[in-house]
Amino acid sequence: MNITIIGTGYVGLVTGVSLTVLGHKVICVGRDPKKIRSINVGKAPFYEPGLEKLLKKSIAKKLLIATDNLENSVKTSDISIIAVGTPTVNNKIDLSFIEKASEQIGLALKNTEKYHVVVVKSTVVPMTTETVVKSALEKSSRKKIGQFGLCMVPEFLREGQAVKDALNPDRVVIGAIDAKSAEIFSKIYKKIKSPQIITNLRTAEMTKYAANALFATLISYSNEIAGICEAVEGIDAVDVWNGVHLDKRLSPTIGKKRIKPGILNFILSGCGYGGSCFPKDTKSLASFSDSLKLPTQIIRNVIDVNERQPERVIMLLKKAIGSLKNKKIAVLGLAFKPKTDDMRESPAFPVIKILLKEQANVVAHDPVSYKQGVPRELEELHISLAKDVKEAIGGADAVVIITAWGEYKRLTPTVLKKHMKTPVIIDGRRILSKDKFLKEGVMYKGIGFSA
Ligand code: NAD
Numbered sequence: 001m002n003i004t005i006i007g008t009g010y011v012g013l014v015t016g017v018s019l020t021v022l023g024h025k026v027i028c029v030g031r032d033p034k035k036i037r038s039i040n041v042g043k044a045p046f047y048e049p050g051l052e053k054l055l056k057k058s059i060a061k062k063l064l065i066a067t068d069n070l071e072n073s074v075k076t077s078d079i080s081i082i083a084v085g086t087p088t089v090n091n092k093i094d095l096s097f098i099e100k101a102s103e104q105i106g107l108a109l110k111n112t113e114k115y116h117v118v119v120v121k122s123t124v125v126p127m128t129t130e131t132v133v134k135s136a137l138e139k140s141s142r143k144k145i146g147q148f149g150l151c152m153v154p155e156f157l158r159e160g161q162a163v164k165d166a167l168n169p170d171r172v173v174i175g176a177i178d179a180k181s182a183e184i185f186s187k188i189y190k191k192i193k194s195p196q197i198i199t200n201l202r203t204a205e206m207t208k209y210a211a212n213a214l215f216a217t218l219i220s221y222s223n224e225i226a227g228i229c230e231a232v233e234g235i236d237a238v239d240v241w242n243g244v245h246l247d248k249r250l251s252p253t254i255g256k257k258r259i260k261p262g263i264l265n266f267i268l269s270g271c272g273y274g275g276s277c278f279p280k281d282t283k284s285l286a287s288f289s290d291s292l293k294l295p296t297q298i299i300r301n302v303i304d305v306n307e308r309q310p311e312r313v314i315m316l317l318k319k320a321i322g323s324l325k326n327k328k329i330a331v332l333g334l335a336f337k338p339k340t341d342d343m344r345e346s347p348a349f350p351v352i353k354i355l356l357k358e359q360a361n362v363v364a365h366d367p368v369s370y371k372q373g374v375p376r377e378l379e380e381l382h383i384s385l386a387k388d389v390k391e392a393i394g395g396a397d398a399v400v401i402i403t404a405w406g407e408y409k410r411l412t413p414t415v416l417k418k419h420m421k422t423p424v425i426i427d428g429r430r431i432l433s434k435d436k437f438l439k440e441g442v443m444y445k446g447i448g449f450s451a
Contacts, residue, residue: 001025001188004077006101008035008066010046010162010276010342011121011155012083017054018166020063022191027073028066039066047341047368050163070101074108074116079185081119082133083155086280093125093284095132102133106140109148117149117184123281124152125209125288126202130177149181152201154208159275160339172196175204209288212281213299218266219273220305226269226448227312237269237448238430269448271402271428272309274336274345279306309447310350313400313428314358316445320424321398324358328421330396331355332389333403333429334366334378341368343377347428348402352381365392367405390419398424404431413440 001024005016008030016026030036035045042056058064067073074080082105084097098120105118118137120129129152138144152175157165172189174196176182182198189196199207222241229237245251245264252259273279282303289296314324321327336346343349348364355362362383370378370385378385386392389407393399393416401408409431416423417440425437427446437444 001079002077003027003188004029004070004073004080005083006070006080006105007083007085007097007122008032008039008045009083009085010048010159011157012081013039013044013046013055014048014051014157014162014166015081015083015121015155016064017051017058018163019188020058020061021054021167022188024063024188026058026064027077028064029068029070029073030066031068033068036066036068039064047371048159048162049339054163070104071108074105075112077116078114079117079119079188080105081121081153083121085276086122086124086284088280088283088287091283092287093128093280095124095128098122098124098128099132099136102136103140106137106143109137109141109143115148115184117151117181119151119153119185121153121155123154123208123212123277123284124205125284126205128205129175129201134177145177149184150177150201151175151181151185152204153185154204156208156211159342160337168192169194173204173207174198175201177201209281209285212278213285213302215266216273216278216282216306217298217302218263219270219278220302222267222269223272223309223312223447224305229269229448230312230316230450233451235449236434238434238446240448241268269430270309270404271313271351271447272306272347274347276342276344279303279345282306307350310347310354312447313347313351313402313426314354316426316447316450317398317400319450320426320443320445321422324355324360326359326361327397328361328363328395329355330386330392330399330420331362331364331383332366332392332399332401332408333405334364334369335403335405338403338405341366341371343369343375346402349377349381351400351402351428352383356382363392363396365389366403367407390415393419396420397422398426400426401428401431404429408432413437413442416442 003024004027005012006029008028016028019026038045042059044052082101084101087094226237229235286296286299334343334348363386365386423442430446
C-alpha cells in the first residue's frame with residue numbers, strides 16, 4: 001500500500017520505517033527542511049535504537065522518502081496517517097496541529113477521485129476524531145464521510161524500544177467510523193500476528209488514555225509509598241517492592257519459573273515519570289474529564305505526586321550535604337528514561353532548576369541527549385555539560401542520578417571516592433546497591449530510603 005505519514009517525530013518516523021519493513025511504500029511529510037534532508041540521506045533526526053539501520057535500508061530500497069509536499073503525498077497514497085504532536089497548553093490538550101493537518105489532508109482530497117482513508121495516530125481526547133478531524137476534513141475536501149474513510153488507531157510504542165514495538169505491537173486497536181475504513185486499515189497490518197481490536201473512534205481514543213493513566217498511577221502510588229518509607233528510619237522501599245512483587249498475582253509461576261511481568265517496572269520508586277506522554281496525557285485526561293463535569297480525584301493526585309518528586313530528590317540531597325550554595329552537584333541523566341535522547345518533561349529539569357535557585361554549580365551528563373549538538377532547552381540553563389561521567393563527578397560535592405542509564409549502574413564506590421570531593425550519592429532511580437556503597441564509606445540516599 002502507499003501510505004503518507006504526517007509528522008516525522010518519534011511516532012511518525014518509527015511508524016513510517018516499520019511500515020516499509022511490512023512491504024509498504026511510505027512518504028513521510030514533515031515541516032523542518034533540515035529533518036527532511038536528514039531522513040532522505042538515511043540519518044535519523046533523533047536517537048532511537050535500531051531506527052537508523054532500518055531507515056537506511058528503506059531509503060536504499062526506495063520504499064521511504066521524506067518531503068514537505070503534503071498535497072502530492074496524500075494524492076498518491078491510499079492512506080494518510082496523522083502523527084503530529086498533541087501537547088498540553090495550560091494543562092489542556094492543544095489540538096491545533098491535528099486540526100491543521102486534517103485541513104491540509106482535506107484540501108488534497110478535494111481534487112482526488114480515489115478512495116482514501118485518514119488515520120489519526122496521535123493521542124487525542126475522546127471525540128476529537130469525530131468532531132475536530134472529521135469536520136476539518138469534510139470542510140476542506142467538500143466531501144462527506146463515505147467518500148473517504150476515517151480511523152483512530154492509538155500508538156502504544158515505547159521510546160527506547162520503539163522499532164521493536166512498532167513491528168511487534170501487543171495489540172492494534174482500530175477505531176473506525178465505518179466497516180470499510182476498518183477493513184482497509186487492517187490490511188496494513190496483515191503480516192503482523194498481534195491481536196486486533198476493532199471498535200469505534202472514541203473507544204480507541206479512550207483506550208490510549210486509560211493505558212497511560214494506569215501506568216502513571218502505578219508510578220505515583222509507588223512514589224507515595226516511597227515517601228512513607230523515607231520518613232521511617234530503617235525502611236527501604238526497594239525491599240518493600242521486592243516483597244510486594246513476589247505475590248503470585250503480580251509475578252506468576254509458569255512451570256518452575258517465576259515470571260517478572262513488565263508491569264512491575266511501574267511498581268518501583270524513583271524521581272518521577274516524564275517524557276512526551278504520561279505528563280501531558282494525564283493532564284489532558286483530567287481536563288477532558290473536567291469538561292464533562294466529572295471530578296478526577298485519582299488522576300489529579302497522580303499528577304500532583306509526580307510533580308513533587310523532584311523536590312524529594314532535593315530534600316534527600318540537603319539531608320546529606322546541607323546548604324547547596326556554591327556546592328558542585330553532578331546530575332547524571334537528562335533524558336526522561338534510558339535509551340532515548342528525549343528530554344521532554346524529564347525530572348532532570350525541575351531538579352536542575354531548584355539546584356540553580358539554591359545557587360549550586362551544576363554539571364550534568366547524559367550519554368546521548370547532547371551528542372548531536374546542544375539542544376536549546378539545555379543552552380538556556382546555566383549549567384556545564386560534561387563529556388563523560390568522570391568529568392561530571394570530578395570534584396563534586398554530591399552526585400544525583402536522574403536517569404537509569406546502564407553506565408550509571410556500573411558506578412562503584414571506588415570511582416566516587418577517587419573523583420569526588422566528598423562521596424555523596426542521591427540515587428533517584430534506585431539502580432545502585434545501597435549496602436555496597438554504605439559499606440565502603442559513601443553517603444548513600446535514594447528515593448524510598450533516607451536513613
Ligand atoms: P513529536 O513532537 O516528536 O513529532 C511530531 C511532529 O509533527 C513534529 O516533528 C512536527 O513538526 C510535526 N508536525 C506538526 N504538524 C505538522 C504538519 N501539519 N505537517 C507536517 N508535520 C507536522 O511527537 P511524537 O512524540 O512523535 O508524538 C506524536 C503523537 O503520538 C502525540 O500525540 C503523542 O502523544 C503520541 N504518542 C507518542 C509516543 C512517544 O513515545 N513519543 C507514543 C505513543 C503516542
